[in-house]
Amino acid sequence: MPLRINIDGRILPANRARIPVLDRGFLYGDSVYEVLRTYGGRLFAEPQHLRRLEHSAAALAIDLPSRAWLRRQIRRTMAAAREAESYVRVIVTRGVGPLTLDPTSARRPCTVIVAKALESFPAAAYRRGIRVHIPAIRRNAREALDPAVKSGNYLNSVLALGAARRAGCDDALMLDERGRVTEATSANVFAVLRGTLCTPPLDAGILEGVTRGLVLRLAAADGLRCAERHLRPADLLRASEVLLTSTLREVMPVVGIDRGVVADGRPGPVARRLRGLLAAHAGMRPRAAAPGRRKG
């Protein structure tokens, strides 16, 4: 089934969807966005994603449409795409303006919603784990372009991922200017250290991942000790497990960091357990779809 794109309430196939060249999202990355997914055909953690979109938009002083309108349009777009499991991207740009950086020059934000089939990560990545590269490029400083704001300007991550690919790795783990671990290019990072599930605190300069929050909650409820603490690359190399979390990856084990090997180089039981807990949580929500429609 084809991808469907909703522009300000008008739903179009991908080959007919157009954004003006003078849209500031195109010119400057002057936009905010969220990526949501479904489980069993139902949107997962929608309130958390829309809340974060509101937080990002407020930080950039971009006016958002109402939450009710966004919810309605997301559903319309998903219905038009008619996928069993959907990937949904919501983008709000500051809109069209003259060729000036001045953000007050654009007055009408533009909302774009993309709905398409959800593509799962290869099963082998979960079975074998992935390798990450620590690139020379540092994570944007909070004082420069706060990673807690999910803006359309992802060049920092794009460059880091490019470096990771050139190094033959699957993703990049970015450090801050003091050499502390922040996050991957589009995922949060955890390490199991002496039996404690550790992840950098929000003041490390990271996106407050929806999955990160949920994993912390599910792990604690499962009896695992959790801590938000600053981590250095050496901590990850002496960890018994390292893992990434995101809406699309869920819980992904990391088995190598550049030339270093994490523990015995194989995914460990905590990553497996957390992925299972997350799947159970997603599948057990009160209004989950009828059995049979759910994947994996």
Ligand SMILES: Cc1ncc(COP(=O)(O)O)c(C=O)c1O
């Ligand atoms: C930079 C960054 N960190 C972390 C995440 C994970 O966030 P979530 O769990 O809400 O998908 C993302 C998701 O896109 C991201 O872009």
